[in-house]
Amino acid sequence: MQSMTAALSPGLYAEVKKSDTHLAITQLTKRFGDFTALKQIDLEIQEGEFVCFLGPSGCGKTTLLRAIAGLAPQSSGKIIQRGCDVSTLPPQERDFGIVFQSYALFPNLTVYGNIAYGLRNRREDRHCIRARVTELLALVDLAGSESKYPAALSGGQQQRVALARALATEPSLLLLDEPLSALDARVRVNLRGQMKALQRRLGVTTIMVTHDQEEALTMADRIVVMNHGVIEQIGTPEEVYRQPVSEFVATFVGSMNFLDAVPEGSSGLRLGSQCLKCLPHGLDDSPRARLAVRPEDVALTPCTTGLSATVQGIEFLGAFLRVRLHLDDSDQPLLADVSARDAESVALAVNGRVGISLPAAAIRLYPASEVAS
């Protein structure tokens, strides 16, 4: 599959301004009977941004997307798009294009008919429609597929047609509801890169729902992490990964070790009998806390006089080794991801002992009562 690199006509998305707010959502609540699916959501999305709604099944991300589209209107709260209050507008009067997980192409229409659908509804000129469809097909690397029917296309190709169809009317907002999750892994990774590149070229403000953290980390400018109908954190992929604000975010995004520890002072802790430094935590008065450290931040050393562990298992994962450790003193499990060279330097072997170094900047402490779900 090639990359989507066709030239753009001068009109297509030529007037995007990046500095303005595209969407402002305030105090949005959505109830289904007695159940509250979204609780007072506040969110601003800038012009041209690629934002991912990320969270576990049932956290409310699709409901929020559908509220933005007007497909499942909110119970209360406001949605302002480019300065206009669209809160009560029906979907057909809102400015968005949408791609669903299940392609949702019209099976009885050709690729051409599918992409031209919205333009024909608007009664646009036949020659303009042809020119736009040709351009969009080139953009998604499907030039020459006009006369095919959806059934004759692969899943990845169908999803690219769905993308072209969503972009045909030049919406200022593109909504993607798990667009890649029905595809096999290799196609998914390929299309991920292509969609991101196309979005960047067009500059179209985009919201994508996903429960796949890797997808969110690789595609989004900002990630909105949701849980139980509320936003837990909004940040760049790096912020969400490096500075998770809660144990939930730390658990949901990337791999994380959690250890029981005792806070000491404002930026220290005790792990078993060992005193360690960490980032300022504000938990000085708590008798217990949860220490979070990523496996790739755990360093192994040959010196076992400080924090030490026994090696319980070693898994070869290609670029690195995942080492299952048991902390000797505090009697807790710990995972470390190390390079083959680092493993060699400590003569890594199952049942052997190694020293453990946890860099202060990589350790975060969370309240012990916070339960990840």
Ligand SMILES: Nc1ncnc2c1ncn2[C@@H]1O[C@H](COP(=O)(O)OP(=O)(O)OP(=O)(O)O)[C@@H](O)[C@H]1O
């Ligand atoms: N039409 C509905 N009637 C009643 N409850 C609903 C309805 N739609 C969604 N819900 C509930 O609202 C909550 C949020 O659903 P939503 O589909 O937004 O979750 P999600 O985060 O997108 O999950 P998934 O990844 O599984 O699609 C869920 O508990 C769901 O059961």
